[in-house]
Structure formats: C-alpha cells, structure tokens
Amino acid sequence: MFDLAIVWDWLAFAVRWLHVIAAIAWIGDSFYFIALDLGLRASSDRRDGVAGEQWQVHGGGFYQMKKFTVAPRELPDHLVWFKWQSYTTWLSGAVLLAIVYWVGADLFLIDPTKAELAQWQAILISAGSLTIGWLVYDFLCRSGMAEKPTQLMILLFVLLVAMGWGYSQIFTGRAMMLHLGAFTATIMTANVFFVIMPNQRIVVNDLKEGRTPEAKYGKIAKLRSTHNNYLTLPVLFLMLSNHYPLAFATEYAWIIASLVFLTGVTIRHYFNTRHATGKGPLWTWGATAAIFAVIVALSMVPGMDSYEESEARALTPQEQKFASAARFEDAYYAVAGNCSMCHSREPGWDGIVAPPKGVVLETEADVARHARLIYLQAGASHAMPPPNAFEMDDEARQQIVAWYREVAG
Secondary structure, eight states: OOOHHHHHHHHHHHHHHHHHHHHHHHHHHHHHHHHHHHTOBOOTTGGGTEEEEEEEEETTEEEEEEEESSOOSSOOSOOOOOOHHHHHHHHHHHHHHIIIIITTIIIIIBOTTTOOOOHHHHHHHHHHHHHHHHHHHHHHHHTTGGGOHHHHHHHHHHHHHHHHHHHHHHBOHHHHHHHHHHHHHHHHHHIIIIIIHHHHHHHHHHHHTTOOOOHHHHHHHHHHHHHHHHHHHHHHHHHHGGGOHHHHSSTTHHHHHHHHHHHHHHHHHHHHHHHHHSOOOTHHHHHHHHHHHHHHHHHHSOOOOGGGHHHHSOOOHHHHHHHHSTTHHHHHHHHHHHTTTTSSSSOOSTTOOSOGGGOOOOSHHHHHHTHHHHIIIIISSOOSSOTTTOOOOHHHHHHHHHHHHHHHO
16 A cells, blocks of 8 residues: 555655765765864975875774875876765755655744744745855855954854844744754855865866966865864754754754854864864863753743644644544544653653653644654554553554544545
8 A cells, every 4th residue: 555654754764864874974074184184294205295194094904194285296097076975965955854844844844923924935935045154154255254264253153143043033943953054054065066176176177287286276175174174063963953842942942053053163173173283172171061051051941832833823724634534533532642741732751841852742733733743653653652651552553544544545
C-alpha cells in the first residue's frame, strides 16, 4: 500500500541525512585547514616560496604539509579543490527548508499571533530574506572594513541580532532559529562561491599562463575562510535547536540565538589561538560558561505562553477534514490518554518543563493540526509514547491509523 505520508517523511530523512553528511565534511575541512594554517612552522625551503610546513601523523602514516606564500612555481598535475562540501550542504539545506517549512508552513513557519500571512507570502519572505545577509556582509568587506576585522565582526553580529529579532516578529520560534541558521549558512556558502573559489581560479589561471600570481587573491580568500570558521558552531546550534523547545519556544528565543553567536566566537577563539601558539586563553571558557548561563536563565524568564499560538490559528481545510472525520473522536481519546501528559502547555511529567519539540496535544484542534505527526510517531511507528512512560496498546494505535487514512487515503 502506497502511503504518501511515510514516503514524504523518508524523503525528508534522506535529504536531512545528506545535509548532515555534507555539513560534517565542510565543517571538518574548515576546522582542519584553519588549524593547519595557524600551526605552520618555518620551513627549510623558503627560497622556493614555501611559507611554512607542518609534520602530521595519522592512521599509521606520516605527512608533510606545506603552504606556499602565494603559489608554487608550477601548477601540479593533480590539484584537489574543496568546494562541493559547501555547495552540497547549502543545496540540501535549501531542499530541507522547502520540505519542512514551506510545505508545512501552516504548522511550522507561520505564527498568526504575530503576522497574518498567506502561505505564499511566508515562503517569499523566507526565501528572499536569506540573501540580505550576504549582500550587506559582502558590501562591508568590499568597503574596506575587511582591514578592520574586529569592527567587521561586530557589525555582522549586529546584523544577525537584527535578523533574529525580525524573524521572531513574523515566524514561529522554531522557524526563527532555523532561518537565522540558514541566513548565516548562506553567507558562508556565498563566500565560497563568489569569493574564495573565483580568487583561487585566478591564481590557477595565472600559473597555467605563466604569470606570477598576486598575493592579494589568497589574502582575501583566507579572510573569508576565517570568517566562515567562526560562524560554524552557531550554525550547528541553530540547526539542532528545533529539538529543544527551551531554545526556540520562549519569548526571548531571538536573544538566545544572538548569544549563541558569541559562544561560537569564544570557543573558536580558544582553539584557533591554541593552534597558533600552543596555548589557548583560559578566559574564553569562563566567558562561554557565563553566556550559556544567561541563555539558560532567559529560557526560564516568565513571558508570553509560546504555545498559545496554536489556539489562535484557524484550522486549514485539510485540518478541518481531520477534525470532522468519523473516526476522529476515537483517535482524539487515544492521543489524550497516551500523549497529553507530556505534550501539554504545562507538562505533567516530572523532568519535562516544556512540551517535547513544542508539540501540544491537548485540545481537539491541537490533535487535528498535528494529524500527520501523530500518525507517523504513534500510528505508523511506535516512536511515541516512550515505552517507559506509557504502554500504548495496539487498539489505540490502530484507531490513529484508521483516522488518518480515512482522510489522507
């Protein structure tokens, strides 16, 4: 039997898997090459244009890594380019954004308590906003701010804070976090596509045609690569944040997201300094811990109930079909009896302070809105509820399956 909900969920999983694998490769490259560059030592063959070298041991073998000040005298026959990791990460992330947040805009993207948006309007804002960061950041770099790295990073931080606040005014908290991560990742990939790779191609073409390459192209590419390195950790946090309601489903989620960027800077500064000097500044650990403590405290500050937003939004035509289905009453009681203790606005299970993943299943409207997720988690699979919480019987699961398939087919 063909089940579109299951096929669609596996498609999302496959794209997410690709996205994670590509991101691991890309971030791994960034960490490795920045550490290698900072750890270079004086070389014995500086007359050949070698700026520094480093001996490494891995996997039972020894490696001698050399970096040229500008470029070697002749182009080697085999040259490995590092670009597809970045491109694959961004492209797969864009597809995942469309699958989860654009197709599921009514549930995951639009917050009617903040802005009354049609689905097409929300998607247009979502897609269009991702380019703003790159345009502003690239303008600053080309304006001469690149020679003032501290001031440039402060301005970039201000831009990220402003975008986080802006997203929080129109989208759900979960979408705000994700879009701020995608906003930052777009800057990073655009750095690779529009600056780093073109500059490297200029150097390669100069070598092919017998010209001496200019050092400025490598210097510019190195600066953009370093910026990317400092942005990696915040992007990872933002991409994982949708699993943690205390991060995205509070009134101050945009401030939490902003502070995460500061922790990324302090952590990377420690390791980059350690790679360069052999000893990292210990104050960065204290600063990171202090910022994280502020993040935790913000998640506990009383504010508006982020979960009330689901009550304010009218059911879509498809959700109304689930709410009026003949088997809805049985399914609702199956969910209420097995899921609502944890998935409520004020969870009753010890140790759970917020509904898991921000999913609330108290009212009939709540259940109708989350029909597909309920079906996948508690009908088509036994993912929920956890077996040590409730032992949901097969009859209850079959009631959920029958209800969902009555509408979805």
